[in-house]
Amino acid sequence: MKYIIGVSAFYYESSVSLIEGDKFVEFLKEESFTRIKGTNVFPKLSLQFLKEKYNLTDNNVVACVFYEKPFLSWSRLTFFSMQKPFKRWKINSSQFKKIWAGGFLFSYFVKQIIPLKTNKILYSPHHVSHALTSTLYDNYKKTNGSDSKLIFVVDGVGDGETFSIFKMNKSNLSRIYVDLFPNSIGLFYSTVTDYLGFNINEGEFKVMGLSAYGKPVHKDFILENIINWKNNKIDINLSWFDFDKNPERSYSQKFLNYFGNTRSKSDLTNLLSVDFRKCADIASSFQFVLEYLLLEITKWAIYKTGIKNIYFSGGVSQNSLAMSKIANINEIQSFTVPPSPGDAGAALGAANFGYHVIYKQFVNSTPLFFSNNFKFPKTNIFLDYFESFDKLNNNIKKVAKLLLTGEIICIFDSGSETGPRSLGNRSLICDAKQTSVVETLNYKIKGRESYRPLAPVILKKHLKKYFNSDTKYEHNLLWMGLTVKAKKETILNFKSCVHIDGSSRVQVVLDQNLILYQLLQETTKLGNDILINTSFNFSDEPIVFDYMDCYVSMVKMQLKYLLYNEKLYLRK
Amino acid sequence: MFKNIDVRKSTHEQKTRTFLDFSYAEFSSAIEMLQAAKLTNNKNLSKGFIDHSLDEFKHTSFFLKSLDTFLANEHYNNKYKFDTKFVYKLGFINSNYFLFTRYTLEEFSMFIAVNESQALKLFTKIKKLNFIKDIKDQVFLDKIISEEKEHLLLMKKSENFINEYNDLLKDEKKHVTLSTNFSKRNLTKFYYKFLNFKFLLINKLRHLFSKNKKINGLINYIISIIIIILIYPLKRYLNETEETEKVISFSNRKSKLML
Numbered sequence: 001m002k003y004i005i006g007v008s009a010f011y012y013e014s015s016v017s018l019i020e021g022d023k024f025v026e027f028l029k030e031e032s033f034t035r036i037k038g039t040n041v042f043p044k045l046s047l048q049f050l051k052e053k054y055n056l057t058d059n060n061v062v063a064c065v066f067y068e069k070p071f072l073s074w075s076r077l078t079f080f081s082m083q084k085p086f087k088r089w090k091i092n093s094s095q096f097k098k099i100w101a102g103g104f105l106f107s108y109f110v111k112q113i114i115p116l117k118t119n120k121i122l123y124s125p126h127h128v129s130h131a132l133t134s135t136l137y138d139n140y141k142k143t144n145g146s147d148s149k150l151i152f153v154v155d156g157v158g159d160g161e162t163f164s165i166f167k168m169n170k171s172n173l174s175r176i177y178v179d180l181f182p183n184s185i186g187l188f189y190s191t192v193t194d195y196l197g198f199n200i201n202e203g204e205f206k207v208m209g210l211s212a213y214g215k216p217v218h219k220d221f222i223l224e225n226i227i228n229w230k231n232n233k234i235d236i237n238l239s240w241f242d243f244d245k246n247p248e249r250s251y252s253q254k255f256l257n258y259f260g261n262t263r264s265k266s267d268l269t270n271l272l273s274v275d276f277r278k279c280a281d282i283a284s285s286f287q288f289v290l291e292y293l294l295l296e297i298t299k300w301a302i303y304k305t306g307i308k309n310i311y312f313s314g315g316v317s318q319n320s321l322a323m324s325k326i327a328n329i330n331e332i333q334s335f336t337v338p339p340s341p342g343d344a345g346a347a348l349g350a351a352n353f354g355y356h357v358i359y360k361q362f363v364n365s366t367p368l369f370f371s372n373n374f375k376f377p378k379t380n381i382f383l384d385y386f387e388s389f390d391k392l393n394n395n396i397k398k399v400a401k402l403l404l405t406g407e408i409i410c411i412f413d414s415g416s417e418t419g420p421r422s423l424g425n426r427s428l429i430c431d432a433k434q435t436s437v438v439e440t441l442n443y444k445i446k447g448r449e450s451y452r453p454l455a456p457v458i459l460k461k462h463l464k465k466y467f468n469s470d471t472k473y474e475h476n477l478l479w480m481g482l483t484v485k486a487k488k489e490t491i492l493n494f495k496s497c498v499h500i501d502g503s504s505r506v507q508v509v510l511d512q513n514l515i516l517y518q519l520l521q522e523t524t525k526l527g528n529d530i531l532i533n534t535s536f537n538f539s540d541e542p543i544v545f546d547y548m549d550c551y552v553s554m555v556k557m558q559l560k561y562l563l564y565n566e567k568l569y570l571r572k
Numbered sequence: 573m574f575k576n577i578d579v580r581k582s583t584h585e586q587k588t589r590t591f592l593d594f595s596y597a598e599f600s601s602a603i604e605m606l607q608a609a610k611l612t613n614n615k616n617l618s619k620g621f622i623d624h625s626l627d628e629f630k631h632t633s634f635f636l637k638s639l640d641t642f643l644a645n646e647h648y649n650n651k652y653k654f655d656t657k658f659v660y661k662l663g664f665i666n667s668n669y670f671l672f673t674r675y676t677l678e679e680f681s682m683f684i685a686v687n688e689s690q691a692l693k694l695f696t697k698i699k700k701l702n703f704i705k706d707i708k709d710q711v712f713l714d715k716i717i718s719e720e721k722e723h724l725l726l727m728k729k730s731e732n733f734i735n736e737y738n739d740l741l742k743d744e745k746k747h748v749t750l751s752t753n754f755s756k757r758n759l760t761k762f763y764y765k766f767l768n769f770k771f772l773l774i775n776k777l778r779h780l781f782s783k784n785k786k787i788n789g790l791i792n793y794i795i796s797i798i799i800i801i802l803i804y805p806l807k808r809y810l811n812e813t814e815e816t817e818k819v820i821s822f823s824n825r826k827s828k829l830m831l
Contacts, residue, residue, distance in 0.1 A: 034603070035603055035606055035607075036603060036656050036657060036659060036660075036665070037656050037657070038655075038656070038657045039657065040657060041660060041667040042667075065827075069829070069830055069831055070830045071829075071830035071831040072830070072831050075831070082800070085800045092796055092799075092800065093792045093793075093796045096792070096795055096796050096799050097792070103830075104830070119828065121828070122827040123827060123828070123829065123830055124827065125820070128820055166820070172819070173819075173820040173822075174817070174818065174819045174820060175816070175817060175818050175819075175820060176816070176817055177816055177817075178816055194650070196648075197648035197653075199653060199655050248650055249650055261647045262647045262648040262649070263647065263648055264643075264644070264645050264646055264647055264648065265640055265644050265645075265646075265648070266644050266645060353822070353827070354827075356822045357822050357823070357824055357827045360822070377609065377610035377611070377618070378610065378611060378612060378613050378618075379612065379613060379614065379615045379618045381615050381618055381619060384615070384619060540656065541656075546610070548606070548610055548622065551622070552606065552622065552625065552626060552629070555626055556626075556629060
C-alpha cells in the first residue's frame, strides 16, 4: 500500500493526515498527544504514531506534503516589513527568528522520524491546502450543484495571502482573486478578539457569541474609516491596527482612543452592566462588518463566474454565524464549509495536493471520524479508575434514562472527530430540556462564559420539527458547521441551547453507527428528541484522546459516568 | 517544569508576572507528569504520576484564580494572558521532547525532586514575603470602597485563599518527599549528588536562556540589524505584486519548491 502524508505546523494546531491508497485513513492533531491546546510545534508525536501504526518507510510513502510554501510565506511578510524596517522592527525581528525555527526545516524534521528521500518532500500553497480540504466532503451533500466549484479561502494570513477565490473544474484548479497581507479580514476580526481580551485563534468564537447581545452601533464608522470592499479589493486602514508592526498586540493606540481602553476581567460577568453592553456592541459591529464584507465578496464572485456551488475554508470560515448568512444567499445552490476549515484541517488539503501531484486527480471524500486513532497508554489501569456500572447489555437504555434524570454523561467511543467540535465520540451530553443541568454543565463544569449557549444534537428526521433549514446546506449540520434559526416552540422549550438571537449551532445525526444515534433513538422513545452535546474536555484543554485523559478530565470536572466503547462505567 | 522565579520582585507588574509564571510552571509539571503516566510500563508509577499530575493541575487553577483576583478590576493586558501554547516559548516545556522520554526513571525522579523542592522553597518564600497579605490588603481596599455585603464575600474569599495555599504547600512537600526518597533508594550517593547539582544548574541556565529578555533582545537585535543591512539595498524591489488570476500548478517540479 502507498501512503501520502499531509502536515500542518508552526502556526496554530499542528496536525498530520494520511492517505492510504486513495482514501484518507488518519487525521491527528498534535495537541491530542501533548495535551497543550493549540500546540504549534512540528507534529513529531503524531507522525511517530503514524509511522509505528502503518510501518511508514521510504518504500511505501510516496509523498510528504507541507501545507504551505515556507520561503514564499517568509519572504512576503519579511519584504513587507522591510519596506519600513524600523517602524516594523518587532515584526522583522520575529520573521528573522523563523529562518531557523519554522517551515524551512520541514524536510529535516520529517527525516528525523521517517528517513524519506528529499524528492518526496512537497510543498502545497497555503490557500490551496485550505481549498482542497473544503472539497473533501462532497459525499455528504444532498444537492450536487454543478461540476464547477467556487472555493473561498479566508484566513488571517498564509503564504502572505489573506483572501483567495478559486474555481475548480474536475481536476483543474485556478485562482480568480487574491488579496495579500496586510489587507486581511481575518486579522481585522482577530484584532477585536485581542482587544476584547480573548486569545487570538481561540477567542473568535467568544466574540461571535458575544455579538448577539449587542447592536452594531459602530458599523458605519468601521466601514467608512477602518475597512471596506472598494473597487473589488479589500481596503484596510492600517493606522487602526498594530498587527503589521507588533506580533504581540493587534490594535493600535488610535483604536484604543476611539473604542476606549481594553475591558477588565469583570466586565463580562454581568450581562446587564454598561461595560458588558459596550463590549457586546463592539463585538456586534465587527461581526456585522465581517458578514457584510463576506456577503459582498461572495455575491461579486458568483456574479463574475456564474458558479453557484460554493465552498468556504480558512480560519474565518469557523465563524458559523457569518457562514449561515452566506449559505442563505438566494443564488447559492449548494454550500459547504468543512468540519475543520482552520490550519489543522489544512493537513488534509496538503495531502490532497500531494495526491494530485502523483495521480493527477483529487480525493473527493473523507470520513468524519477516523477509527482507532487514539493511543492507549502503555499500562492498562483503566479498571483501577473505573468500575462497570451494569453488567447487563442494556447500557444505551440505561444511559438514556440517566440523562432524563438530569445526569451528565461522558462519551468516549471509537474514532475521533476531525474538527474542533465533538460530534458524539468525545462528548459530554445531557438533557436539553433541563435548563439547570445545562447551565451547570456550561458554566460550572466547563467554565464557559455565560453568554455562550451549548449546542443541541438531534436526529435528522426531527430537524425540521424544531429548526428552520434548507437542503442546500443541511449536510454542514452533521459537523455543526453552521447555525440555523430555532422555531418558536424550540425557543420556549429548549432555552438552554438557543442563543439570544434565536440561532442554534445544531448537530444533526444521520449515521446509525454512531452511539449518539442510538442514544437519541432511546431518549426519543422516552419523550425527548434533543440532547446537549459539548466537547469532552476541561476548559482550555484539548479534547480527550485516551482513557487517562478521560479520567483526568472527569476528576477536574467532577463527573462520574463514562460511556466507554458502548459500556457504561462509574469513575471510582 | 519549574523554573527559578525571582520572588523578591515587588512591583504590581512583577507580582502579576510571578503568579503567571507559577501558573505556567505548575501547568507544565502537570503535563510532564501526565506524559510520564502514559509512557511508563509500571502500573503503580503510572498511578502515582496521574495523582501528581492532578495535584499540579489543581495548583494551576489556584494560581490562575489568584491572578484573576489580582487583576479583577484592571484593563486587559496581553502580557498577562495565560495561553498554554506559551509553555514552549517561555521554556517551561521543551518543544522537542518530554522529560520522561529523555531521562531514565532515576534521573526523571531526581529532576522532579529538584524542581519540587525549588517550588516548595519559592512558595514558602512567597508566603513570608507577604504576597498573600498584599492581595488581602487589596481585597480590603476594595472592600472599603464597595458595599458591606461584597466586603464580607471577598473576606471569605481571601480566607479560602490562605487555606488553599497551605494545602498546596502540603502537596509540594509530599511530591518532594516521594521523588527524593525514590531517587535516594535507586541511586548511589555520589550519583544522587551529581544529578542534584546537574538539574539545579540546568534549571538556572534554562531560566537564563529563555527568560532573560535582555540577552534574548540583544541577540535578536544584532541578528536583525545584520539582516536589515544586508536586505536594505533591495528595498525598492521589495514592493511585491501578485497576479490575481492564475492556474494552480500541480507539477512535480514546482511542488518541490519552497517558493
